Amino acid sequence: MRVAILYSGGKDSTLSAYRILRAGHVIVALISVISHRNDSWMFHIPNVELTKVQAECMGIRWERVEVSGEKEVEVQELQSAISLMKGRLGIEALGTGAIASRYQKDRVGSICRSLGLGELSPLWGSPEDALLRELLDLRFEIYFTSVSAEGLGRDWLGSKLGESRMASLLMLKRKYGINASGEGGEYETFVCDSPLFKRRIKVLESETIWHHNSGTWEIKKFDTVEK
């Protein structure tokens, strides 16, 4: 199938793209949604502009869609944008990195049904520890770009997802019931390298912004380098 991936640049949509490709599908585009509100219920991407660079590193076409960010309206806006793209790129299915958030998956599902598209969510229902393990085993290079949950402090921002972070996430799951994959908006990530990447992204300059109990990490300057 010709699949377009709803792509945030984070670990889940990247892993989803990887799985979809390995399953024999063709990825025709990575679609990044830019919201005009930072508390959108559907789309939250601190380093959204960088998804274009990621797409280039992977050698896959990049498409952007802008939405207002208003609850429910934004879903409609996305649907009309994809509707236009469908004919232009010959899309047969949408791919998502959804794991556990019923809210997001239901809305993508409704877009697919309205537009007659298939829906591929290969990560749906996967246990959090298994997904984190897979990412580490596949040597994904993942950075925390936003955190917003009890137990995730400022020091997480800009840090790399490795064994110790994975252990901490699973500990916080036990202690505060967070979703260790970040499905409850606990954290967002940015992928600098993965098996899909032909070149990797090197962060040269970044900025951490902290507000009391949540914060973001923005990449200000970067380079792409040979692998």
Add this chain to the structure above:
Amino acid sequence: MPKYKQTEEIIKLMSNKVNIRNCGTLAHVDHGKTTLSDSLLAGAGLISPKIAALALALDYVEIEQLRQMTVKAANVSLLHERNGQSYVINLVDTPGHVDFTGHVTRSLRVMDGGICVVDSVEGLMTQTETVLRQGMEEKVRPLLYINKIDRLIKELRLSPQEVENRLLKIIQDFNAMIETYADPEFKEKWKVNPNKGQVAFGSALHKWGFTLPIIAAKKMKFADIINAYTKGEIEGLQKEFPLDTAILDMVVDHIPNPVDAQKYRIPKIWKGDINSPIGQAMNNCDEKGPLVICVNKVIVDAHAGPVVTGRVFSGTIHEGETVYGLMCKTEGRVQQVSLYMGPYREITPEMAAGNIVAILGLENVRSGETLVRPADKEMMSPFEKMKYISDPVVTMAIEPKFSRDLPKLIDSLHKMAIEDPTLTVKINQETGEYLIAGMGSLHLEIALWDLKQRTGGIEITTTPPIVVYRESLTKALGPFEGKSPNKHNRLYASVAPLSEQTVKLIQDGTIYEDMDTKERARILREQASWETDEARGIWAIDSFVNMFVDATKGLQYIREIKDTLVQAFRLDVAEGPLAREPIRGMKVTMNDATVHEDPAHRGPAQIMPAIRDAIFCGFLSANPVLLEPIMKLDMKVPQDYLGGVTRIVAGKRGRIISLDQAGDVMHLISEIPVSETFDMSDELRSATAGKAFWGTEFARWSPVPQSLTAETIRKIRERKGLSPEPPKPEEFMSM
């Protein structure tokens, strides 16, 4: 072996309810309660007269050590002959130390009468008043034993007439307390009359004692006794007037048997329906009725496991049967039923209503539990919640010198916390230290001693005792907003100080979290001027005396996050923002909320920080104060040394509450912050050449003086590794 013969006799007698007495001692520390108990044990042949004599040279902890018993209340069943009849006396021994008030309270419930031990020289002191008051609350009939008569003669060299006057004064004071604290129906009935044999006099140290009827029967007068003692005829006195006879005669004659006692005690100490079959069975002390046991004590025995001690109020408990605990909500099989003989337990196949029993095999049962048969669990309402008058005020960190001893230490601390609910054991999550908190520095000292005994003397290191503070607020403010980190949940809560009446109702156990909502609302409306609607919205009442109230109306998803909110509230009040000390006396009201519809976005990691922000922002805005524990110091000191004492009190930020003169002795009551009391004993001893007697007890929580607040907070924060300055309200506001 006389012991075994006695045990058999006792077991047989235990079915004869009218010949049973359940009693215990009530006293101020050092007034001779333990030596009295020893004399009674010796009289009944349970410990040898030799050991009882040895014991009197030592203080009570060492006595306990000698007998390898714990310092905590133990029960003992004694046999006493009176007028040709045999009586079983279940004697609940209650330690006299001020810091063990919790133990006394738990013992009182299973006793029908209490022997109040008063030192003839020192008279009635605060601690005596405290236990007497508690006894009255539990409908325990008090009797008076005036101890250490020898001191009046030998030390104070009073004439027989002066001795009589002194004793009369103590009896008057005692009756005045009964007038003050007893329920109206008992005020007259319970006052003691020496001519009726309701007061015993004697010397537990020298094991002689008498009541007026006893000496009258021997055609002697009070002065004859004093003359005999003055002449040094101690052995004659011991033979002619053994103390155990005087006390046990008094107990038999004036403490009601369980059948009579339960008739008036059950309706007062049990809140269930007295006309129900269970209520009637307890009322009649019916050994054929449904089983009801009220547990006053759990001791963890190294070999046998938890030993559950309690009073059988109705029915008969048999070895091998299954019982149900109304508090722990679990069933357990009774492996063994036994009665107490000093530190020993004697196995018996069954035990009937009216007695005190020890049960093995019940792992989950704690003191305060009500045990019934599983079939009766729906019909029985538990005995009211145990009330504790004091809060733990002093804490210390504790660790083994060698880490290999850690498992032993943890195991023993765990057992101690089970046995003594006034001793709090917790782990500091950040440092991994074990913290023990108690009612005073002496309580902790004794706990450490106990710990050494249990662990076989492992070496431990401790920090100096640290005072426990409370944080509170003085204004009602709000609502304040708390946003979840993901910004998808907004909670609105306001804060207010709880009214004094409300605090009192919580503290004395009148209202509590899992009681009937309507009943609680009624009490709050009638006694603390609450609005019914608000009172019905109470979600949580926390042990530090705070409340969480839901005032939202029909909000979406509020039910789904309620448990998380309540859990967060408990965590937040346990560590306030000023200095991470518990908050006391705060009401948090949930006013409004917008909650994300997706459960993944409203998990505890989102809701907990959001409600914390609202609570702490409110708390810090509402003129927060730091509260410190205040000790009451009750002292009798010769006039010549008064100046030195008042200087010490003043130098410790103390305040004199009252000062009375009784002969040459000044009776001084003062209040001193606990933080100033750690070296006080030494100072007082040296300032009074050891001639002052005093007792201390927790008085209340009081704001730290303004001038000291900032510095005190800074010190606590630094000790805890926090930044020296407490946070500002803005730091809990989200963007």
